[in-house]
Amino acid sequence: MKNKEYLREDYAKTLKFFSKGKDSPEIPGNSEAIEKYRKLSGLKETDFFYDAFLKAKSTIPEKEKKPVAGYFCNTVPEELLLACGVHPVRLCSADSHCAECGEEAIPGDICPMVKAACGDFFHDFNRMMDLLIIPATCDGRVKLAEILSPVAKDIYFIDIPRNTDYLENVNIWEKEYTKFFDYLKSKFKVKPARREILDACVQTNERTRMYRKIYEARAKKPGIMNAFDYFIMANSSFFLSPAEWTEKASLLYREISGREQEPGRKKILLAGSPVVFPNFKILDILGDAGCCVSADVVCSAYGRLYDPVEIDEETESGIIRALSLKYVAPSICPCFVGIDKLINTVLDSVERYGLDGVIYYNIRLCQVFEMASGVLRSVLKDRDIPFLFLKTDFSKEDTGQLKTRVEAFMEMLG
Amino acid sequence: MEIYAGIDIGSVTTKCVILQGKSIIGKALVKTGIDTEKCANDVLDMAAGDAGIKVEEIQRMVSTGYGRRIFRRADRIITEISAAAAGGYILCGEKATLIIDVGGQDTKVIEVNGKGEVLDFLMNDKCAAGTGRFLEIMSHVFETDIQGFSQLAIGSESPVAINSTCSVFAESEVVSLIASSARKEDIAAGLFRSIASRVAGMVRQFRRYELTVFCGGGAKSQALKGFIEKAIERPLIVLQEPQFVVAYGAACLAR
Numbered sequence: 001m002k003n004k005e006y007l008r009e010d011y012a013k014t015l016k017f018f019s020k021g022k023d024s025p026e027i028p029g030n031s032e033a034i035e036k037y038r039k040l041s042g043l044k045e046t047d048f049f050y051d052a053f054l055k056a057k058s059t060i061p062e063k064e065k066k067p068v069a070g071y072f073c074n075t076v077p078e079e080l081l082l083a084c085g086v087h088p089v090r091l092c093s094a095d096s097h098c099a100e101c102g103e104e105a106i107p108g109d110i111c112p113m114v115k116a117a118c119g120d121f122f123h124d125f126n127r128m129m130d131l132l133i134i135p136a137t138c139d140g141r142v143k144l145a146e147i148l149s150p151v152a153k154d155i156y157f158i159d160i161p162r163n164t165d166y167l168e169n170v171n172i173w174e175k176e177y178t179k180f181f182d183y184l185k186s187k188f189k190v191k192p193a194r195r196e197i198l199d200a201c202v203q204t205n206e207r208t209r210m211y212r213k214i215y216e217a218r219a220k221k222p223g224i225m226n227a228f229d230y231f232i233m234a235n236s237s238f239f240l241s242p243a244e245w246t247e248k249a250s251l252l253y254r255e256i257s258g259r260e261q262e263p264g265r266k267k268i269l270l271a272g273s274p275v276v277f278p279n280f281k282i283l284d285i286l287g288d289a290g291c292c293v294s295a296d297v298v299c300s301a302y303g304r305l306y307d308p309v310e311i312d313e314e315t316e317s318g319i320i321r322a323l324s325l326k327y328v329a330p331s332i333c334p335c336f337v338g339i340d341k342l343i344n345t346v347l348d349s350v351e352r353y354g355l356d357g358v359i360y361y362n363i364r365l366c367q368v369f370e371m372a373s374g375v376l377r378s379v380l381k382d383r384d385i386p387f388l389f390l391k392t393d394f395s396k397e398d399t400g401q402l403k404t405r406v407e408a409f410m411e412m413l414g
Numbered sequence: 415m416e417i418y419a420g421i422d423i424g425s426v427t428t429k430c431v432i433l434q435g436k437s438i439i440g441k442a443l444v445k446t447g448i449d450t451e452k453c454a455n456d457v458l459d460m461a462a463g464d465a466g467i468k469v470e471e472i473q474r475m476v477s478t479g480y481g482r483r484i485f486r487r488a489d490r491i492i493t494e495i496s497a498a499a500a501g502g503y504i505l506c507g508e509k510a511t512l513i514i515d516v517g518g519q520d521t522k523v524i525e526v527n528g529k530g531e532v533l534d535f536l537m538n539d540k541c542a543a544g545t546g547r548f549l550e551i552m553s554h555v556f557e558t559d560i561q562g563f564s565q566l567a568i569g570s571e572s573p574v575a576i577n578s579t580c581s582v583f584a585e586s587e588v589v590s591l592i593a594s595s596a597r598k599e600d601i602a603a604g605l606f607r608s609i610a611s612r613v614a615g616m617v618r619q620f621r622r623y624e625l626t627v628f629c630g631g632g633a634k635s636q637a638l639k640g641f642i643e644k645a646i647e648r649p650l651i652v653l654q655e656p657q658f659v660v661a662y663g664a665a666c667l668a669r
Contacts, residue, residue, distance in 0.1 A: 377619075381534065391539070400480060401520065405537055408495035412532040 002154050003183065012150035015105060027097050030054075033278045037228040045252040046229045049236045053277060056239050057125040060089065064241070067188055070126060071133035072117060072141050074299045075160055075331065077177060077323040079309065082200035082242070083192040084184045089129070090238035092300065093120040094279035096394035105147055111365045112394050113274070114140030121151050129153065131187065133180075136160050137335045138368065156183055164336045166329045173324035174317065181320065197319050201309040203242040210249045211237075211305040217253070219295040219353040223262030225252075227270075227283045227293040234301035235277050266356040266413045267294035269349050271342075272373070273363040274300035279394050282361050282402075289406040295353055297345050298361075299333055334368035342372060343379050350385055356413050357386035359406075364393040386413060416473045419461065420664025421454055422494065423481030426518030426546060426631065428453045429661040430461035432472065433669070440465025441658055446481065454485040476668040478660060480519060492667055494660050495524055495535050501663025502627040503530035505653050512623040514613060514642070514650070515660065516632025518546040523616045536616045544612035546631045548584070549638070552605050555588050556598065560635060563602055567637035570603035584608070603637065610641030617646050628652045629659035 005012075031054055038050045060068060064087040072092055081088040093116040102119030120126055132152040134145045136159045145157050158180055161169050185191060214233070218225050233252065237245045268286070270293045275282060286293055296302050307330050311322040332342040346358060358380055362369045373389050380387040388409040392398055415435040422429045424446060432440040442460035446453050454477070462469045477488035478497040494517070502513035503526050513524045521538040538544050546560075553563035567573075574596050578584040584605065591601050617623055626648060632638055633656035643650050653659055 381621075387534070401537070404480065404493050404495070404520075405535075408493040408532070408535060411493060411496045412535070414531075 001187075003156050003187070006146040006149035006155060006157075015147075015150055027095050027278075029097065030095070030278050033280070037232065037280070040226060041229050043225060043229060043252065043255055045248070045255045046232065048248045049229075049232045049252075052236045052240060053232060056236075057123060060087065060125070060239060061128070067130040068128075069131040069133060070129045071135070072144070073135050073137045074304055074333065075135040075137060075327045076133050076158060077180075077320075077327055078242075079197060079200040079204055079319075079323060080177070080181045080184060082203065083197040084181075084188050084190050085192075086130070086184065086188060087241065090304075091117060091120060091126065091132075092238070092274060092276055093117050094274070094276035094394065095120070096279065098122075099394055106143075109365055111138070111140050111363060113276075113363060113366075114138075114144065116394075117141075117144060118147060121148060127151055127153070131156060133158065137333060138366070154187070156180065160328060162336050164328050164331055164338050164341075166325065169328075170321060170324060173328050174321050177320045177324055178317070194314065194316055194319070197316065198311070198314065201311065201319065201322075203246075205308045207237065207242040207246045207249075208305055208308045210246045210253060214249060214253050214256070215295065215302070215306065217256055219267070219349075219355075221259070221261035222265045222267050222292045222294050224256045224259040227287065228280060230293075231275050231280065231283065231301060232277060234305060237305060262292075265290075265292045266410065267292055267353065269294070269346065269353075269355045269358045270296040270298060270361060271346055271358055271376070272298065272361040273366055273369050274298050274303075275361070276300045281392065281394065281396070281399070282390065285399060285402050285406055286359070289403060289410050291359075291406060291410055293359075294355060295349050297332060297342075297349060299331075303332065334372040339372055339375055343376055346376065346380070347383070347385075357388065357409065359388045359390060359409070362389065362391040364391055416669075417465075417467060417471050418665050418668035419458060419472045419475045420497065420661045420666070420668060421458060421475065421477045421479075421485055421488070422497065422658075422661035422664060423450060423454055423477060423479040423485060424494075424518050424631075424660075425480050425520075426550070427657065428457045428479070428481070429658050430454075430457040431658055431661040431665045432461050432465045432467070433662075433665045434465075438662065440467070441655075441661070443657065450481045450484045451486070454481070455487075458487075474668040476664040478664040490668065492664060494520075495522055495537075496532060497660045497663035497667065498522060498629065499524045499526050499532045499535075499663065500530060500666050501659040501661075502526075502629055502653070503663075504666055505659060505662065506625070506627050506651055509625050510627045510651075512617065512620055512626040514617065514626060514628045514633075515630040516544075516546055516609075516613065516628075516638065517630040517660075518550075521545050521613055521616070521630075521632070523613070523620065525620050525622065534620065536619060538612070538616070544609050548609060549605075549632065549635065551585060552588065552602075555585055555592075556602060560631075564606070564635040564637040566599055567602035567606045568640070570597070570599035572600055573603035573607050574600045576601075576604040576608040603641075606635070606637045607641045607645075610638060610645050613642050614645035617642075623648060626650050627659075629656040631657050633657075 070091040078088045098119035099112045099116040102115035309326045418433045440461045474489045476490045477485040498515045515522045524535040525533045628650040
């Protein structure tokens, strides 16, 4: 049973792209990319994460043996899905092949990540998911609910207000999340006990604890784990269960803890648009220029994994409030009001880890990210923190010019 | 005295400057062809000839520009941003705060501190809008070269408004303007003004632009200089032979 049709059936029928799947189990070029980055790794324990990426979509259904729900962005509380016995998969895609497929349904100058998210639905995996959850973050995501309505088995839309001020809006978040939780309970016919929600919070908090250890280690000792490994590890939390991810990440943490830092390397903070495999173009360029991404504040790594659930009151409503504090209140996504939060987060990281500069990566056509960059630039300049703005899409044609900018930035840092 | 060379392999032209101590003893410029490495070698030979020295006498060579990696004889490779900053700063008597470089493929605005070190920089987007290439394409539409095109623009009293900054769309806009019998001078001036406003937009993002140096091939155009000055409400200093500033900066960094 569908929660709601977002597009009338006779309108939906006209969308040819979605009438037939392309059934391709693999995205062309992805396994080559995995092997390329695996070779650069030099770490033993990263193998698991690279392998996980290779077989992610083909193994999840049988491995997890439970309903699967896909979602976009960073504001869907995974804990509520886990408590209902549902396996959550974050579907944010940055695949240029998927983006091209998506153009059949979303023409024109639209954010490539939105197009890729749409194009990803030619996969059987995405189509057979029991539920697709779309939060009201950016305009592109909101429209996806309607465009994907004909192909997704069921869609749930979480309406989050743009104002992320806790005191003003916590009641609205609690209401939205409670409504969502009620929907999950009725859809999957479960009545999770309070204990089960708490257990789910423990699992994601364990994941956060382990992630923070790795984050700190990388920020303090540049070069102990390259940016490709780091983002593969962080991105794989999109589809691995929190428990499995934490177990494997702890092995990785043990391995990198024994490593010595590479002396004399400049440490960079990466901010801005999400870095999601396979679009590691920006990491390739930074790596080629000898730039060491020591820390990040992007939503595909830091933004997703850094904040814990902090429960004051162990009632269902108390837990749900705590979840909204984890997911919405600290969000630095420029879709929301709260540019101060972005600036403070960047300044804190630079100061705490003694970073040498900030690179702000902007996926072309993400207007809010670009708008936020001007204010950030001005504040950082005022504090003599070197700042570089890079705007690009998934294509390769501007690699030369981007390299020149990054190399000049590195020369500037001395 | 020791001899150094700077080679700037740009998208349109390749330049070489040879220094002995602090003075320029030779320079050369060629069009960048298909075989970029050959161009770089040729321009080095020509500059050495101009200086009356043998290439072997050069102690150190620095290459820069978009083709900087192709020249394998270089002792050091730097970006054109660092080179433009060094060149502009030293040539203007170490007083520059901002350097504008309008090249064939890129337009850069670079902020330098009191020691000539780069503090910050901006570069144009990946397309040709606001670059020398744009001017070149437009001058072809007017069946002239960039200098002739610049002269044409200076003769205008009321530049037309050009909306497209994409060179492909601007070309079709210009063709329809010509068909609507607008004055050639006014169309040319409109084009220069549209580039100048893009450059000025970049300049305004910097707070310090008391002493702004203008270099690169674009600086040879009086019309472009005039429109940028009008847009930023500041005079620009154009160095002699502005196309060589980056190569000169590279040679200085070889010292």
